[in-house]
Amino acid sequence: MELRHLHSFLTLSEELHFGRAARRLHLAQPSLSQQIQRLEQSVGTRLVSRSSHEVALTAAGRAFVTEARGVLDRVERARDAAHHAAAGRAGTVRVGCNLPAAQGVLPRVIARLRAELPDVVVAPREMWTGLQLRALHSGDLDVAMIYGPPADAGLGHQRLLRVPLVALVGDRHPWATLRQVSFNDLRGQPCLLFHREQSPAMYDVLTHTAGAAGFTLDVVDHVEDPVATSIVVAARNVIGFCSAARAAAVCASAVGIRPVTVSLVDPVPTLDLYAVWRSDVDNPLVEEFVRCLRADAPSGPTRTTRAARRSAPARSAVGA
Numbered sequence: 001m002e003l004r005h006l007h008s009f010l011t012l013s014e015e016l017h018f019g020r021a022a023r024r025l026h027l028a029q030p031s032l033s034q035q036i037q038r039l040e041q042s043v044g045t046r047l048v049s050r051s052s053h054e055v056a057l058t059a060a061g062r063a064f065v066t067e068a069r070g071v072l073d074r075v076e077r078a079r080d081a082a083h084h085a086a087a088g089r090a091g092t093v094r095v096g097c098n099l100p101a102a103q104g105v106l107p108r109v110i111a112r113l114r115a116e117l118p119d120v121v122v123a124p125r126e127m128w129t130g131l132q133l134r135a136l137h138s139g140d141l142d143v144a145m146i147y148g149p150p151a152d153a154g155l156g157h158q159r160l161l162r163v164p165l166v167a168l169v170g171d172r173h174p175w176a177t178l179r180q181v182s183f184n185d186l187r188g189q190p191c192l193l194f195h196r197e198q199s200p201a202m203y204d205v206l207t208h209t210a211g212a213a214g215f216t217l218d219v220v221d222h223v224e225d226p227v228a229t230s231i232v233v234a235a236r237n238v239i240g241f242c243s244a245a246r247a248a249a250v251c252a253s254a255v256g257i258r259p260v261t262v263s264l265v266d267p268v269p270t271l272d273l274y275a276v277w278r279s280d281v282d283n284p285l286v287e288e289f290v291r292c293l294r295a296d297a298p299s300g301p302t303r304t305t306r307a308a309r310r311s312a313p314a315r316s317a318v319g320a
Helices: 003-015 018-025 029-043 059-086 099-104 106-116 129-138 200-212 226-235 244-253 284-296
Strands: 048-050 055-057 091-097 120-126 143-147 155-170 180-182 190-194 218-223 240-243 259-265 270-278
Touching: 003 018, 003 029, 003 059, 018 029, 055 059, 059 091, 059 284, 091 099, 091 129, 091 284, 099 106, 099 120, 099 155, 099 244, 099 270, 106 120, 106 284, 120 284, 129 143, 129 200, 129 270, 143 200, 143 284, 155 200, 155 226, 155 244, 155 284, 190 200, 190 226, 190 240, 200 270, 218 226, 226 240, 226 244, 226 259, 240 244, 244 259, 270 284
Parallel strands: 091 120, 091 143, 180 259, 190 218
Antiparallel strands: 048 055, 143 270, 155 240, 155 259, 155 270
16 A cells, blocks of 8 residues: 555545546546555455446545545654654653753753754653663663763763762761861761762762872772662761762751761862763754753853852861
């Protein structure tokens, strides 16, 4: 069954005259008759009743008209959707993100994209850096928003935001009454870290910052996620780490013993948030998303979240 045969049949159903229908279709009348016969053969029943005086639709033909018109309408919509997607004007962009991206970048980019291209949908998914990169390479994500510059040369990238890391402690920890402490005060303190494969950039920033200060973090345990961090620090005399945005969310949702956020300064450990995408995939939707990202990204020094800009001197936590 060919689409042109459906189109010819619908034209004939409107005209009920082979000559007039053939003229509308710019076909010779015998050619139109052959198309209708082939369509009837495909369907397996007569659709048109012919006589020397009139042309009429059979009962099967009348039932077939509605469905055939629906098929052609859907084909037209599918063609339009394909053209819009090919031009980057419609479709879905699958975006992996972390909490700072979800709070600080995505809402503005989605608003800009929706204002310019209302038929483009952004589907965000909060995921760890490692999971985002695997999903990006497997084709399950179009764009990832991760910490640290991508090590893969096959990925395009755009730096978006500078994110401060903070300490997370239980409300009975000696640091719980402090607003901020020097990073050097972590020396000799029992700490929790994520496994490196979950967030390589965060792991490396913390360990390298400690190394530059002349000590090694005393990592007594590893955790799987920020919620686990908040649970462990509330129950044990240890220090966890996360972004300032994540800390605020964890503290707000905690029940019972609440974790407490303590800013780290001198120096402030920070992470750069990047958007990354596969350079080897030609996707106009991704190009439009990246265009909106770049329009929102800072043109000068990387934008820094408010918590990373605090400049008050740290109160020492030693002996606190």
